[in-house]
Amino acid sequence: MRGIKPLLEQVDVTLNPGDKIGLIGANGAGKSSLFAMMRGELHPDQGEIDFPAKWRVAYVAQETPPLDRAALDYAIDGDVTLRKLEAELARLESEPATSENGIAIGEIYSALADADAYTVQSRGEQLLLGLGFTLDQMQQPVASFSGGWRMRLNLAQALMCPSDLLLLDEPTNHLDLDAIIWLEDWLKRYAGTLLIISHDRDFLDEVVNVVVHIDERKLKRYSGNYSSFERQRAAQMILAAGALEKQQRKRAHLESFVNRFKAQASKARQAQSRMKALAKMEELAPLRAAAEFSFEFREPLSAPNPLLVMEDVDAGYKIENEATGAVTHKTIVNGIKFSLQIGQRIGLLGQNGAGKSTLIKTIAGELMPLSGDATMGKGLNIGYFAQHQVEMLRHDESPLWHLAKIAPTVREQELRNFLGGFNFPGNMVTASIAPFSGGEKARLALALIVWQRPNLLLLDEPTNHLDLETREALTEALAQFEGTLVVVSHDRHLLRATTDEFIIVADGKLQPFDGDLDDYKDWLFKTKLGKGTDVLPAAGKANKTDFPVTSSVPAPAAAPAAPVRDKRQEAEDRQKAAALRKPIENKIKRQEEQIAKRNAQKAETEEKLGEPTIYDAANKAKLKQLLADQTFFTKDLAQLEAEWLDLQDQLEKLG
Numbered sequence: 001m002r003g004i005k006p007l008l009e010q011v012d013v014t015l016n017p018g019d020k021i022g023l024i025g026a027n028g029a030g031k032s033s034l035f036a037m038m039r040g041e042l043h044p045d046q047g048e049i050d051f052p053a054k055w056r057v058a059y060v061a062q063e064t065p066p067l068d069r070a071a072l073d074y075a076i077d078g079d080v081t082l083r084k085l086e087a088e089l090a091r092l093e094s095e096p097a098t099s100e101n102g103i104a105i106g107e108i109y110s111a112l113a114d115a116d117a118y119t120v121q122s123r124g125e126q127l128l129l130g131l132g133f134t135l136d137q138m139q140q141p142v143a144s145f146s147g148g149w150r151m152r153l154n155l156a157q158a159l160m161c162p163s164d165l166l167l168l169d170e171p172t173n174h175l176d177l178d179a180i181i182w183l184e185d186w187l188k189r190y191a192g193t194l195l196i197i198s199h200d201r202d203f204l205d206e207v208v209n210v211v212v213h214i215d216e217r218k219l220k221r222y223s224g225n226y227s228s229f230e231r232q233r234a235a236q237m238i239l240a241a242g243a244l245e246k247q248q249r250k251r252a253h254l255e256s257f258v259n260r261f262k263a264q265a266s267k268a269r270q271a272q273s274r275m276k277a278l279a280k281m282e283e284l285a286p287l288r289a290a291a292e293f294s295f296e297f298r299e300p301l302s303a304p305n306p307l308l309v310m311e312d313v314d315a316g317y318k319i320e321n322e323a324t325g326a327v328t329h330k331t332i333v334n335g336i337k338f339s340l341q342i343g344q345r346i347g348l349l350g351q352n353g354a355g356k357s358t359l360i361k362t363i364a365g366e367l368m369p370l371s372g373d374a375t376m377g378k379g380l381n382i383g384y385f386a387q388h389q390v391e392m393l394r395h396d397e398s399p400l401w402h403l404a405k406i407a408p409t410v411r412e413q414e415l416r417n418f419l420g421g422f423n424f425p426g427n428m429v430t431a432s433i434a435p436f437s438g439g440e441k442a443r444l445a446l447a448l449i450v451w452q453r454p455n456l457l458l459l460d461e462p463t464n465h466l467d468l469e470t471r472e473a474l475t476e477a478l479a480q481f482e483g484t485l486v487v488v489s490h491d492r493h494l495l496r497a498t499t500d501e502f503i504i505v506a507d508g509k510l511q512p513f514d515g516d517l518d519d520y521k522d523w524l525f526k527t528k529l530g531k532g533t534d535v536l537p538a539a540g541k542a543n544k545t546d547f548p549v550t551s552s553v554p555a556p557a558a559a560p561a562a563p564v565r566d567k568r569q570e571a572e573d574r575q576k577a578a579a580l581r582k583p584i585e586n587k588i589k590r591q592e593e594q595i596a597k598r599n600a601q602k603a604e605t606e607e608k609l610g611e612p613t614i615y616d617a618a619n620k621a622k623l624k625q626l627l628a629d630q631t632f633f634t635k636d637l638a639q640l641e642a643e644w645l646d647l648q649d650q651l652e653k654l655g
Helices: 031-038 071-076 080-094 099-114 117-130 147-160 177-188 201-207 226-261 265-280 356-364 399-406 412-420 426-430 438-451 468-479 492-498 517-526 565-609 617-654
Strands: 020-025 057-059 165-169 193-197 210-215 218-223 308-320 327-340 345-349 371-376 382-385 456-460 484-488 501-506 509-513
Touching: 020 031, 020 201, 020 226, 031 165, 031 193, 057 147, 071 117, 071 147, 080 099, 080 117, 099 117, 117 147, 117 177, 147 165, 147 177, 177 201, 177 517, 193 201, 201 226, 201 492, 210 226, 218 226, 308 356, 327 356, 327 509, 345 356, 345 492, 356 382, 356 456, 356 484, 382 438, 399 412, 399 426, 399 438, 412 426, 412 438, 438 468, 468 492, 468 565, 484 492, 492 517, 492 565, 501 517, 565 617
Parallel strands: 020 193, 020 210, 057 165, 165 193, 345 484, 345 501, 382 456, 456 484
Antiparallel strands: 210 218, 308 327, 308 371, 501 509
């Protein structure tokens, strides 16, 4: 219980040593409370949570004190045992030399060797490099870092700690895509038991082999990754619906018999037995999916082409010296030659600090180019979601206040209806947003952008704080968005589903990336993450002798021998062909959705033109608009169908 709210009731679940478990469930279901119980910070009101007493538990601290300590030293502090040994050695060496003292020092040196003390510096550096820190940053004090970077340092501490059980609560929230790919690789090689809360489905798919779902105050264990869980859950819902329908038919039949014959003496005994059967029949509750949330971006009001042209632009910051007033330029990305056309869907790649956010701010007009020319198309309407958009909301005001501020002339009921579509019902629409969750505030920020009907969407990490359900709704809405999209995101599922091309920001330059996200992952490991990936840091060396392996699941069979070269080549060729087909197939899908939408709009327009009253003199303006709409829809359909045929030709050529 938390207060008077029951989170879990009569729950039984068994997890095996070495499992990598994804803990999922709606916001407020009790995931973080369950973690707090695992850490001993909360205690169950009834029942037991049990794991071996010798197990070393590691988790990410939620607070980071503003220390003067260097970032690298702070990360290594996560290995508490090592630090205790170092402190004990320092104490012994400061005391007068005796034979007993010498023996104790020898034992400490032996223990330090067992704790991998002589490689800890290089392991700490590898770990921080993987999480996005530079060698220079590692020597900077903890106090000099922002909140997001401090959370990375806390994650580094947890990974440095040798552990048998590792608890990670939303570890990807403060990471960019490069760091997430590195963390995935690290966690795959972690030898202990991993319990992880995450709303990133691709991350879960890569890391976990068990999913525990919190639903209706119960825990249910599923074997496999997140995609496997979704398939199993869907199959269960179909079976549950069938069982419920069958039970309802049987109940109706029994009730009908009882009602017809309970008054007849000859049938009384049979009616009585059926009444007992009814009483014994256990009520089956329907297996319910979470209430689905969806929204869509409204059609842009205009579509200039090109939307934006940048010629030899340097993007960065102007820094003013407070004492002298002199202004210096800090260039982050230079020599940008870039244009945005109608319908482009671009994913921006690059490591943290490379300049992705700087570029997006420059496109959005929040930063002026340091040099060069940026020309905006007439009628350009930008919808910009920044990483810190949530912090820019007025926390003492309501969702309705925020929307009314940008739409002061619109009726309140229309604003309420719109916000209701974003899951802000009833009193919630007029309540202060201060107690709202991070996900609810992010949903409000998205709603404000959708209302403005942009023709260019600039999204910088829009999925931070969003749960799986809202992420899926955003992904679907973006896939159907009719304008132009530029997105920075560590959510690969969203990137795959909503973008057609990638541009990379690296080494101060903006250039196209010829490949998909799998190619980007390969490129990362060959370049930025290539060093030290074959050695797992000490945090992954679980003490296997500490836990009894009670699982009855057989060990996986040994991997088959490597196939002969020609089969491997065939597989690689198939993968390359599939990688080429996928973006075209995504475009075809969106094209078909657009064609269906235009057909519906055209049919609706023609239905209105079929009404006799539309030709009355009083409806002259309306008739003129309908005829213009009909012409536009007909032309646009012809264009869309021609593009669809062209895409089909491209697909056929690939085989």
